[in-house]
Amino acid sequence: MAKLKVKTAFYCQSCGNVFQKWQGQCTHCQEWNTIVEEVVENKGTVPQWVKTDKEGLKAKPKPISEIDMDSERRWMLPDVELNRVLGGGLVPGALILLGGEPGIGKSTLMLQLALQIENLSCLYVSGEESEKQIKMRAERVEGMQDSCMIYTDINTQNILKHCQRLKPQILVIDSIQTLQTPVIDASPGSISQIRETAAELLRYAKETGTAIILIGHLTKDGMIAGPKILEHMVDVVLYFEGDNKHVYRILRARKNRFGPTSELGLYEMRETGLTVVNNPADLLLGKRNGLLSGTAISATIEGMRPMLIEIQALVSTAVYGTPQRTATGFDSKRLNMLLAVLEKRCGFKLGAKDVFLNITGGLKVGDPSIDLAVLVSILSSNEDQVVSSKVAFSGEIGLTGEIRPSSRVEQRISEAEKMGFDQIYISSFNKVDIKKYGIKVQMVSSVNELYEALF
Ligand code: TYD
Ligand code: MG
Numbered sequence: 303m304a305k306l307k308v309k310t311a312f313y314c315q316s317c318g319n320v321f322q323k324w325q326g327q328c329t330h331c332q333e334w335n336t337i338v339e340e341v342v343e344n345k346g347t348v349p350q351w352v353k354t355d356k357e358g359l360k361a362k363p364k365p366i367s368e369i370d371m372d373s374e375r376r377w378m379l380p381d382v383e384l385n386r387v388l389g390g391g392l393v394p395g396a397l398i399l400l401g402g403e404p405g406i407g408k409s410t411l412m413l414q415l416a417l418q419i420e421n422l423s424c425l426y427v428s429g430e431e432s433e434k435q436i437k438m439r440a441e442r443v444e445g446m447q448d449s450c451m452i453y454t455d456i457n458t459q460n461i462l463k464h465c466q467r468l469k470p471q472i473l474v475i476d477s478i479q480t481l482q483t484p485v486i487d488a489s490p491g492s493i494s495q496i497r498e499t500a501a502e503l504l505r506y507a508k509e510t511g512t513a514i515i516l517i518g519h520l521t522k523d524g525m526i527a528g529p530k531i532l533e534h535m536v537d538v539v540l541y542f543e544g545d546n547k548h549v550y551r552i553l554r555a556r557k558n559r560f561g562p563t564s565e566l567g568l569y570e571m572r573e574t575g576l577t578v579v580n581n582p583a584d585l586l587l588g589k590r591n592g593l594l595s596g597t598a599i600s601a602t603i604e605g606m607r608p609m610l611i612e613i614q615a616l617v618s619t620a621v622y623g624t625p626q627r628t629a630t631g632f633d634s635k636r637l638n639m640l641l642a643v644l645e646k647r648c649g650f651k652l653g654a655k656d657v658f659l660n661i662t663g664g665l666k667v668g669d670p671s672i673d674l675a676v677l678v679s680i681l682s683s684n685e686d687q688v689v690s691s692k693v694a695f696s697g698e699i700g701l702t703g704e705i706r707p708s709s710r711v712e713q714r715i716s717e718a719e720k721m722g723f724d725q726i727y728i729s730s731f732n733k734v735d736i737k738k739y740g741i742k743v744q745m746v747s748s749v750n751e752l753y754e755a756l757f
Pocket of ligand 2: 408409410430476
């Protein structure tokens with residue numbers, strides 16, 4: 303067969319400007335090393351599985367009332383957390399992108415899904431591992447179904463040919479960066495290759511109603527590797543995050559065409575694979591033996607989920623000239639701001655102290671209402687006075703030292719009550735009927751007032 307002639311052009315990955323030939327700097331946006339050669343036209347034929355009518359059209363415009371909603375039903379997966387993050391199950395024909403750092407457990411999560419599914423057929427395609435390696439991993443996972451289909455290849459045409467024959471309802475691709483389509487002459491992982499293979503899979507998903515889950519690598523800036531357009535093409539973008547050194551993992555949706563992006567799934571990486579965390583308090587509240595200063599518990603909301611998280615702080619006299627400020631799981635700029643508020647508004651001399659802050663479980667918390675607990679843990683360590691482990695905190699700190707209201711405070715109070723806390727401190731600007739709760743709700747308006755109440 304004669305080789306197809308492909309036409310290429312040079313695109314700036316930053317501003318999208320097109321050039322005739324490669325150059326080091328984009329003359330349009332002045333960025334360096336952003337110009338990449340891409341295929342602009344390929345004479346690839348329409349794959350056989352695309353059903354077309356006589357005129358070559360596969361769909362025609364129709365009134366909205368005639369569109370059948372049947373295809374919008376959802377498949378319930380054995381993984382309850384995944385169902386929740388997807389917005390209540392997997393939608394047939396959806397194209398899902400799952401990104402995460404190397405070693406975080408993306409392959410494990412997807413292989414487990416493939417192994418544990420009972421009522422749906424699933425094909426797990428890997429371009430990264432051999433069949434034996436996959437089998438070895440599968441042996442560790444509990445609840446393995448013998449019917450799970452595994453295939454190792456990187457050629458999309460071969461993969462889709464097998465799909466046509468097997469007709470799996472769910473197709474998992476590990477990973478999009480290893481795929482290659484023969485219609486383009488670029489190496490796997492390159493921008494044009496990723497875009498083209500994703501387009502082929504997208505087309506297959508929409509034509510056949512197969513749900514496809516693509517695993518994606520991250521670049522060093524934490525973005526999914528490949529063209530930005532990849533995230534626009536897919537229906538759902540999920541991120542699997544966590545600290546490699548800890549066992550906890552969080553699954554979040556960044557984009558979801560079928561549901562909210564505020565849901566979140568919690569997992570624990572065990573010897574036997576990933577397990578769902580049903581009771582986050584077990585892992586987020588550190589093992590508390592005896593009474594120690596420097597800890598406080600925050601009633602936060604991550605996504606839609608209320609969670610009680612333990613914050614630990616250590617304040618000690620700085621040994622070297624410049625005091626050190628280190629925060630794990632918390633924004634260190636925000637920590638500096640809180641320390642400055644304490645210094646300026648309340649006269650605490652923390653300028654000559656080292657401050658270390660740690661959020662249990664290696665979680666990254668984005669909820670601003672965690673401020674109050676952070677502040678209390680710092681004060682507790684600084685004063686060397688214990689704050690009872692039966693007290694929770696929720697509130698944002700403003701620059702003037704005022705305590706700002708938290709969102710969905712009722713949910714936080716109820717969660718603290720449910721977890722057996724005796725008291726919760728919230729902002730006095732929150733409008734709540736405190737008599738409604740079995741837990742004692744303390745309202746505070748400023749950092750000074752809080753200090754008076756606690757120490
Ligand atoms: P993996 O799924 O290969 O990560 P990714 O595909 O995101 O790169 O996960 C690899 C890590 O998970 C590895 O460091 C070992 C660990 N792991 C367990 O702790 N228990 C298990 O049962 C499995 C399968 C993996
Ligand atoms: Mg992997």
